[in-house]
Amino acid sequence: MVETTVLARAIRRNAVQMVRRAKASHIASALSICDIVAVLYGRVLTINPAMPKAADRDRFILSKGHGCVAVYAALAECGFIAKEDLLTYGQDHSPLMNHISHKVPGVEFSTGSLGHGLPFGTGKALAAKRMKAAWKTYVLLSDGELGEGSNWEAMMFASHHGLDNLVAIVDYNKLQSLTTVDKTLRIEPLAAKFSAFGWSVQEVDGHDHAALATALGSAPWAPGRPSILIAHTTKGKGVSFMENRVEWHYRTPSTEQLAQALNELQEQSHA
Amino acid sequence: MRNAFVEELVELAAIHDHIALVVGDLGYSVVEPFADRFPDRFINAGVAEQNMTGLAAGMASEGYHIFTYSIANFPTFRCAEQIRNDVDYHQLPVTVVAVGGGLAYGALGYSHHAVQDYALMRSFPNMLIAAPGDPMEVRACMRYLVAHPQPSYLRLGKAGEPNFHSAVPEVQPGRWLKVADSQHSADGKRTLLSTGATLGIAMDWRNAPEYEQHSVYSLPLWSMASKAEQVAAAKKFDEIVTLEDHLVDGGFGSWMMEAIVGKPGVGARIVVHALKSDVCGTVGSQSTLNTLGGLGMS
Numbered sequence: 001m002v003e004t005t006v007l008a009r010a011i012r013r014n015a016v017q018m019v020r021r022a023k024a025s026h027i028a029s030a031l032s033i034c035d036i037v038a039v040l041y042g043r044v045l046t047i048n049p050a051m052p053k054a055a056d057r058d059r060f061i062l063s064k065g066h067g068c069v070a071v072y073a074a075l076a077e078c079g080f081i082a083k084e085d086l087l088t089y090g091q092d093h094s095p096l097m098n099h100i101s102h103k104v105p106g107v108e109f110s111t112g113s114l115g116h117g118l119p120f121g122t123g124k125a126l127a128a129k130r131m132k133a134a135w136k137t138y139v140l141l142s143d144g145e146l147g148e149g150s151n152w153e154a155m156m157f158a159s160h161h162g163l164d165n166l167v168a169i170v171d172y173n174k175l176q177s178l179t180t181v182d183k184t185l186r187i188e189p190l191a192a193k194f195s196a197f198g199w200s201v202q203e204v205d206g207h208d209h210a211a212l213a214t215a216l217g218s219a220p221w222a223p224g225r226p227s228i229l230i231a232h233t234t235k236g237k238g239v240s241f242m243e244n245r246v247e248w249h250y251r252t253p254s255t256e257q258l259a260q261a262l263n264e265l266q267e268q269s270h271a
Numbered sequence: 272m273r274n275a276f277v278e279e280l281v282e283l284a285a286i287h288d289h290i291a292l293v294v295g296d297l298g299y300s301v302v303e304p305f306a307d308r309f310p311d312r313f314i315n316a317g318v319a320e321q322n323m324t325g326l327a328a329g330m331a332s333e334g335y336h337i338f339t340y341s342i343a344n345f346p347t348f349r350c351a352e353q354i355r356n357d358v359d360y361h362q363l364p365v366t367v368v369a370v371g372g373g374l375a376y377g378a379l380g381y382s383h384h385a386v387q388d389y390a391l392m393r394s395f396p397n398m399l400i401a402a403p404g405d406p407m408e409v410r411a412c413m414r415y416l417v418a419h420p421q422p423s424y425l426r427l428g429k430a431g432e433p434n435f436h437s438a439v440p441e442v443q444p445g446r447w448l449k450v451a452d453s454q455h456s457a458d459g460k461r462t463l464l465s466t467g468a469t470l471g472i473a474m475d476w477r478n479a480p481e482y483e484q485h486s487v488y489s490l491p492l493w494s495m496a497s498k499a500e501q502v503a504a505a506k507k508f509d510e511i512v513t514l515e516d517h518l519v520d521g522g523f524g525s526w527m528m529e530a531i532v533g534k535p536g537v538g539a540r541i542v543v544h545a546l547k548s549d550v551c552g553t554v555g556s557q558s559t560l561n562t563l564g565g566l567g568m569s
Contacts, residue, residue: 102361109332113356119322120357123329130311131333150353153322160317 004209007077008038009269012238013262014073014086020258022090024098026066028236028248032173032206033140034070036231039212040138041074049079052106058135059124061109063117064142064171065099072096072104080106115148117141118168122154125166125226136219140169144176147185152197155226159198164220168199168228171206173235175246190230199228206231239264272427272468273301273370275406279413280338281305284312287417289334295323295341301370302340324350327365328357336364336420343371343385347424351391354422359395364420367392372402372426372467373516374550374560381552384560385426390521392424396495399423399444402523404470404489407436408448412491415442428468430557435470435489445497447504451477451487460509461485466493466523469514472566476514479569485512493526501530505537512542516561519545 011034019027041047045058062071069089076083081104088094095103099112108124111117121139128135145151158166172190174181181187194201200222204211212231219227235249236242239261253261281304284290291312292305306313316323320341327337339346346367347354358365369385376383392398399421401412409427416423435450442448451474453459463485465473470489476482505511505527513524524543531537546564553563561567 110356110360113352115321116325116353116357119325119353120329120332122322123326123331124333125329126314126326127330127333127335150321150325153317153319154325157316157319157322157326 002042004038004042004213007042007074008034008209009265010077011038011070011073012265014076015069016239016253016258016261016265018069018073018086018089020253020255021087022098023252024090025250025252027069027253028242028245029064029067029142030070031237031239031242032233032235033064033067033171034237035207035209036140036169036171036212036233037070037074039209039216041078043213044216045138046135047106049106052080056133056135059108059121059137061111061117061121061137061139062100063111063139064114064145065111067142067171068098068100071100071107075104075106114142114145115150118151118154121166121168122158122163125158125163126161128165129161129163136165136167138167138169138216140171142176143170143172143174143181143187144184146170146187155194155197155199158226162224163226164222164224166226167216167219168226169216170228170230171233172230173233175235175244175249177249179246194228198225200225201228201230203230203232206233207237238268272403272406272409272432273429275409276368276413276425276427277301277304279410281308283413283417284309287336289336290338290417291330291335292338292340293323293327295320295339295345297341297345320345320349321353324353324365324367325357328353328361328363331358331363331365332361336366336417338366338368340368340370343369343376343383344388347385347388347391355395359397359422362397362422364422366416366423366425368425368427370427371429373428373469374546374557374564375429375468377557377560378554380554384550386516386518386546386550387521388424388426389515389517389523389526393495393521393526395422397422399492399494401425401492402467403427403491404450404465404467405432405435407434407439408442408489408491410439411442414439415492426467430468432468432471435474442492444492444494445490445500446492447488447490449486450474450489453486454478454483459486461512462488462508462510463512463514464488464490464527465514466490467515469516469566472561472568473514475568482512493523498526498530501527502534502537505531505539508539510540510542512544514544514566516564516566517545518548519543
C-alpha cells in the first residue's frame, strides 16, 4: 500500500508544475485537496488502474472540477495514465482539460459547473442500492459550491432514500472566488445543516492523513444514512505564499515562484 | 399521447430490466401503471428537477435507461444545465419526457407554456428530439429510443390526440413519415410537414382550399445529427410548409431552413408556420392560443 503522505507530495509537485506549464488557474484549490485525494487514491478507494471500468470499483467524483490537477496527478502516480500525459494538461486537444474530464481513464464524470457532482453521485449510489452492489460512491465538493441549490436537493434525496453507500467530502478551506465564504454566502452552522438534512457528519483536519483515512475508511458511520466529512483545509496548502491568499484562485506562478514552490515542497519531504 | 406513453413504457420495461422512471412529483393518474408494476424502478424525486436530472444521469451511467417525467418546462429549462452537461455531454441514455408540449396547458399561464423547448434541445449536439404527432408515433418513438439508447427528449401532447396512422410506423431520425396524400394533387410537389402535436392541424389544413394540393408528412425524430438527411427529402418538393407549436426562433422550421436553404439541388420554397410571440403571457384554451399564435384550424 502506498504511503499517502509520499503520494500527496508527488501530487503537489505535479500540480504546481502542470499549472505553471499550462498558465492555468486554480492552483490553490488543487493544493487544498491533495491530502484528501492522496488518502482516497492511496488508502480508501477500491480501484484498479489496469481495469479503470471494473464493475466493482468504488466511484469517485470530483465535483469541484477546477481542482482537477490534483486528481490527474493522482491518476498518473497510481498508474491510470502515463506520467508524460500530465505534460499535455491544458494543451490543444488534450483530454486533460482544465476542469476534470471523463475522457481521462479513471475519471467517472466531467464537472466544471458547480453543483453537479452530488446529484450525479446520488444517482450512482441509488443504482448501486437497486443493483445490490457493494461499491461506494465518493463525492468531493468545495465549500463555495454549497451555494448551489442542487446540492441540497441531492442531500434531501440521499437521506430520504437511505443511501449509506454515498460519502461526500467538503473541502472546507473557507475561501472562495472573491473573498471568504463567510463574507460571501455564510454556510455555518455547516455540521448542523448537514445533520438536519439527515446525513451522518464528521469533521477532520483535511491535511491529517490518519484522521482522513480513519473517517473515510469507516464510512458509513450510521446505517441507513449517507456520510459527509467536513474536511477543514488550507487553500494553497504546502506553498507558503499561496496559503490563504484569495488571488491564488486565479494566478499562475511565475518561473521563480514555481521554483520556490518546488523548493518548499522538497523541504517538506525532508521534514 | 400520455396514455400511449405509459402503456408503451410498461410494455418495454417488462422486457428490459434497465428501464426506470423518475418523476418530478407529477404524473397523477398517468404513471401509476408503471409505479404499481415496477416499484423498484419508479422514483419520485420530488419537486427538485436539477437533482432529478443529475441523478438520472448517474443512474444511466450505471446501465439504466432513465425516463425523467414532468410537465412543460420543468424537466427541461429548470435543469437545462444538467441536461447539457450531465446527460448530453456524457452521452447517457436519459430520455427527458415533457408532457404538455406547446400550449397544452394554455390556461395555466406562461410558466406552463412549452414553446421554447425545441430551441433548447436542438442546441445540444447529442440530443435526439422525439416529437410524435399521434399515439402511434408515441409508441414508435418509444421503441426507437429504447432500441437506440442516447440522450433524448420526448415531447408529448395531452389533448387526447387521435391516431392518424393505422399502425405503429417505422421511425428513424430525420425520416419523414407520410401521413396523407394531397386531396387534389397535380404533381405531389407540395407538402405540409409537421412535428409534434400540430399533426392534427396539418391534417385539418389539408382540407382547406389553400392546401388541397399538399400532402401531409410528420417528422417525429430530429436532431442536429439528422440535419444533413433533410436535403434529399426536400429535393422531392417545390413547397414545404412546416408546422410546429413552438416559437419561430430556434424551432423546427428554423432547423429545416438551416438544413436545406442554399443547398445544391434544393429548390423548394419553405414556409414556416410557428407560434407568434403574442401567445407569450396570454392564457386560454390550447385551440384559442394556437389560433392567436397563427395555427388556427381551417
